[in-house]
Amino acid sequence: MVAPYLSGARAIPSVVWFPAQARSDGSVWLRGDARLTLPDTAASHVVLEALRGTRCSVDLATDFTSVAWRKLLQNAVAGLMVLTGRRSGVFARADIAELALAYLRECLEVARAEGAALGDEVPREIVDGLQGYPADMGTSILADREANRPLEWNIRNGVVQRRGRAHGIPTPISDLVVPLLAAASDGPG
Numbered sequence: 001m002v003a004p005y006l007s008g009a010r011a012i013p014s015v016v017w018f019p020a021q022a023r024s025d026g027s028v029w030l031r032g033d034a035r036l037t038l039p040d041t042a043a044s045h046v047v048l049e050a051l052r053g054t055r056c057s058v059d060l061a062t063d064f065t066s067v068a069w070r071k072l073l074q075n076a077v078a079g080l081m082v083l084t085g086r087r088s089g090v091f092a093r094a095d096i097a098e099l100a101l102a103y104l105r106e107c108l109e110v111a112r113a114e115g116a117a118l119g120d121e122v123p124r125e126i127v128d129g130l131q132g133y134p135a136d137m138g139t140s141i142l143a144d145r146e147a148n149r150p151l152e153w154n155i156r157n158g159v160v161q162r163r164g165r166a167h168g169i170p171t172p173i174s175d176l177v178v179p180l181l182a183a184a185s186d187g188p189g
Helices: 042-051 064-077 079-084 088-092 094-113 122-132 140-146 153-166 172-185
Strands: 015-017 020-022 028-030 034-039 056-061
Touching (some): 034 042, 034 064, 042 056, 064 094, 064 153, 079 153, 079 172, 094 122, 094 153, 094 172, 140 172
Antiparallel strands (some): 020 028
């Protein structure tokens, strides 16, 4: 997808852990540690060295597929924030926590079919993490919705639905969430 913009340079896939929120004054509030996870390759070691000693740590993963899918699960379930118009405090509701767990289990089945080695505990860990965040913690897709910008629903949620179909895995929650996020992305009209 990015090759046309690289002028022959090589792209390194990464998982970005950067819990930041834009503020009304134009500043950015970093609400946790900035971190990248990269596949353990020679090119990734260049990035690791370049960022050594900075405020952004770099982890190298021998099983990058699993790390990337775990982050995708977290991003996918964050779509529920958009659909409720609420921040992470919404996951304190028992009904939303149960919906999130069911959605994450669906996503987990797709992730495993794609080669991710993720245990049954991952959905619970993700929901526990969301419940442990400050209640006012947002996510980039929610910030985009609040600003009436297009949403990244296709690469966060649509991909789970598509890959599920490719593997013959039913995705009933995705089948509901994806069109709702797509419609929300169309704007307020």
